[in-house]
Amino acid sequence: MSEKRSFFQMIFGTSRQPPKQQTYMQMLNSTPNFVDFSGEAYDSDTVRSTVDAFARNVGKLKAKHIRRVNGKIQDANSDIEWLLQVRPNRFMNAYIFYYRLATQFLMSNNVFVWIRRYPGNNKIEGFYPLVSSSVDLLEYNGSMVVRFRFYDGKEYTAPYEDIIHIRRFFFKNDMFGESNSKALKPILNLISVTNQGIANAVKTSALLRGILKFTAMLKPEDMKKQTDQFTQDYLTASNNGGIAATDSKAEYQELKSDPKMIDDKQMSAMENKVYSYFGTNGKIVQSDYSEGEWGAYYESMIEPFALQMGLEFTAKIFSDRAQxxxxxxxxxxxRLQYASNDTKVKIIETLVDRGMMSINQGLEVFNLPPIENGDKRIMSLNFIDADKANEYQLGKTKAPPEGGEGE
Known part of the structure; x- marks a missing residue:
């Protein structure tokens, strides 16, 4: 009979023990721990749709392992690149992996990815995003280690150099991004109260409310009995018709209910506060953006996140020597996927003419399949080498034939 293994054991194993004699890391002006706040905010539909819009687009980023040699960029085509492009770990494809990193980035302002390496040869087995209830920075043998406390109470400790750490709202704390709690909670509470008020107003408008006035003298117990019976028969949601009937013993006087509700403009203003906090707007969330609006969003939100990921993945994957x-x-x-067709054509014509884009790269912009030998770069003969321009002007070199290069 096979032994059952928990998800925790499948990721971290059972043999590795956290280092002993740990002490809390001494910070300059902050505490060495971080407590997650993402759960409450993610329950809001406005927040969730906003975060989803960011995460869906981050999920389409493509990781590349390159080498810069003598000023030239070479594709490494390594195992690391395959991991980051296809399947960063055993449980996630690349899209889901980056989707989760983006979600954690906005919700807790701290992203932690553990680099799991094979014992002995230091080769990377996978990248695992860690979502924990709290994180502590500890000191062990002069180095910084990170202790994660997960929501089920389990703990895991890893060297900080094996943790990819991406931050947002990096201000007071020496190591962690600031929590969303104080900044986001007031507006979320206001939206929640508003939604509850709308629901209560709908319920109230569907019910009768009023005073039952008896025309005859009744004992208190009889009055209460008839009032309860009247309420049960007519003042509940089961009274779909909204009509109450009385005889001469009682007179029903309706109380008008006038619930106050905010208008669309006020509701939109509250939602825009959430959008602004996350650096977006309603058009991005609803995928109703123009080419210019997408470009602004990409440059302000997605590109900075991609830049920070590139720097941090580089620093934690490669040694100083490899870097x-x-x-x-x-x-x-x-980014050209979101441009208009006219813009795509103009850009492709310009880049291909100058040898800056291959045929297959141009086809990719239009979501067309690559062709054989399409990775070649072609360029127009109407351009000359800049170093030869002066020679042409001074007559030291034969002028090129029309559409060709000089000798």
């Missing part, structure tokens, strides 16, 4: 040899991780997106 010195030009190894680097880049995250890029095909």
């Amino acid at each position: 010195g040899h030009g190894n680097e991780i880049l995250f890029e997106a095909n």
